[in-house]
Amino acid sequence: MARKRRGGSVRNRVQALNPKTKRWVKIDTKKGKIISHKSTPGPYKRIRKK
Amino acid sequence: MIESRRGRKKKTIEIEKYIKKCCSDKGYKIIKATDIKRSKDYLCKICELIQSVAFGIAVYTDNMPPDTLGNISYEVGCMHSLGKEVYIIKTSKAKVPSDFKRTEYIEEKKLKKDLTERLNDLKNQANYMYKLGELSSEAGDLEKAAEYFKRIYLIMKDSRAIKKLETILIKINQISEETKKNKELYMRLAESLKYFLKLA
Numbered sequence: 001m002a003r004k005r006r007g008g009s010v011r012n013r014v015q016a017l018n019p020k021t022k023r024w025v026k027i028d029t030k031k032g033k034i035i036s037h038k039s040t041p042g043p044y045k046r047i048r049k050k
Numbered sequence: 051m052i053e054s055r056r057g058r059k060k061k062t063i064e065i066e067k068y069i070k071k072c073c074s075d076k077g078y079k080i081i082k083a084t085d086i087k088r089s090k091d092y093l094c095k096i097c098e099l100i101q102s103v104a105f106g107i108a109v110y111t112d113n114m115p116p117d118t119l120g121n122i123s124y125e126v127g128c129m130h131s132l133g134k135e136v137y138i139i140k141t142s143k144a145k146v147p148s149d150f151k152r153t154e155y156i157e158e159k160k161l162k163k164d165l166t167e168r169l170n171d172l173k174n175q176a177n178y179m180y181k182l183g184e185l186s187s188e189a190g191d192l193e194k195a196a197e198y199f200k201r202i203y204l205i206m207k208d209s210r211a212i213k214k215l216e217t218i219l220i221k222i223n224q225i226s227e228e229t230k231k232n233k234e235l236y237m238r239l240a241e242s243l244k245y246f247l248k249l250a
Binding site for chain 1: 191
């Protein structure tokens with residue numbers, strides 16, 4: 001049986017590259033706040049890029 | 051620019067010359083607290099200057115007297131608390147406070163290359179701040195958004211930032227008329243924005 005996968009990108013979240021740390025940050029679009037800073041290189045999966 | 055008045059040796063003057071050249075190449079004007087004469091308290095003048103600049107450069111040189119070291123560290127702290135970028139330049143033998151031990155310095159030997167690189171990077175940072183500002187504005191956090199756009203304007207003299215600030219001001223005026231909650235806060239924010247836009 002095929003594995004269930006999430007369809008499409010996560011809502012109310014975007015990601016942007018912080019040029020100072022060279023890491024992607026996750027932002028909550030409802031609150032306009034940074035909620036997470038990626039610790040490894042590369043963008044988050046299934047999060048829309050700003 | 052933050053720097054001591056005393057002990058201006060040859061090295062300090064040389065560093066200053068390089069800083070002036072790098073900044074003027076990128077279109078930035080150097081402001082030194084000692085060059086501006088006002089009939090105000092000296093500390094007030096420094097605080098006002100810190101608020102009005104895009105970024106700061108602190109210079110630590112050899113054998114710097116403790117009082118000067120204290121002054122510079124205080125000014126660097128002020129800039130950090132306002133979320134402004136500070137570039138620390140130090141000579142090889144200069145002693146800096148232990149709080150800045152993990153900070154990436156610009157060594158005097160690589161001054162020209164490193165400072166130019168950092169100034170180039172400011173544009174990328176401004177673009178990143180623009181994205182954050184837009185998101186904050188969309189989410190309704192107007193105070194934060196205004197802060198981002200002010201900083202972008204100071205760094206790049208970007209007309210987009212001014213347009214955004216004008217839109218924020220209109221929104222704030224609408225909100226302060228409609229709501230009774232936090233009215234004073236909105237009015238204060240509107241006043242500061244009006245003053246900023248007047249000077250821009």
